[in-house]
Amino acid sequence: VEPARGAPLDDDHHVLRYVRGRHVDNGNVEGEAFLARKDKDADGLSVTWLEWFSGSLEEQVAGARQAARLTYNSTDRLARLNVGDSISFVRENHPERLTLSFIHDPLPAEDKRAADPSHSLIVGAPFEDAPDADLLGDLIAHCVLPPVFRAKAPASGASGT
């Protein structure tokens, strides 16, 4: 059953966050990938709810690639976060006990774009110019689960990581 818009994702579920290639090095993800920009992320950080798609992890990631509205470069990546673990880790280690929320935010079809019912948001992160923004970005980056996936679909038979 599709949750209502704004409903929190289950703690044991996962999201994928698009990360530019220059923000990934040897599997490490730069915290800037998780900073909210005032002009683009006013409602929260866009992520893809992985459990919306059925099948194995690889099949879920493939579904997320197909649903994406961004055009990926060959070096871009998709970083996976567990919802509950990310919330807990940030709350436990942020000096002000910041609590993030992961909420469902399905996108309707518009123009030539198909609907994206897997779209979700990370809410509660400060904007990128806040004093503690880099700290928060790094805390979230510590929650990234290996492997970091290629954003662009790999050639047939090639690894997606």
Next chain:
Amino acid sequence: MLDFSLPSAFAPPAQNAWHGVSSAPSPPRMWVQGTVQAQQLGSSTTTAVKDSPVRDYTGETERLSFLNALLNIDLRVQALRIEAEIDQVPFSNASHADFRAFIRQVPSRVRPAIFLRDNGNLRALWKNDDQEQIGLQFLGGGDVQYVILKRRPGGRLMSHYGVDGRAGLMAVIRAAQATALFG
């Protein structure tokens, strides 16, 4: 001060102190704190590198590890420079110069993860398996934005973050007892 000029990706910087560094073995020598000279790295310059704040260089193995890390850092930065040119995003030469100066001041045997920020600055990240880290964004002009995470014994991470010059930054890193993260 940020320099957002876009240098050619295929032409190395006019002055790159790391170029010419040789990894060929040489007779063991003791590198003494406060008297290390760039000459020892194979450079033609004789500018003294004074008061290395973290460690003495002792032994050939450490020296080679440091040189290897320098070369790998250089390769990574050049790759980021090329990516910046391809993507037509800024690459700050001032940030790069600060990063190079820092790496020579605080020699690390391990190459940090290195990222190119959207503002064109380089950011270096040293981390361990215990989720401790030193993350440094080189702002240009000598200032560094830092995020240091150090675990309390058996407990949560203690965070230190802010902006400081290199001298002040080293004091923060020492106070956080995080120097071991440099490897």
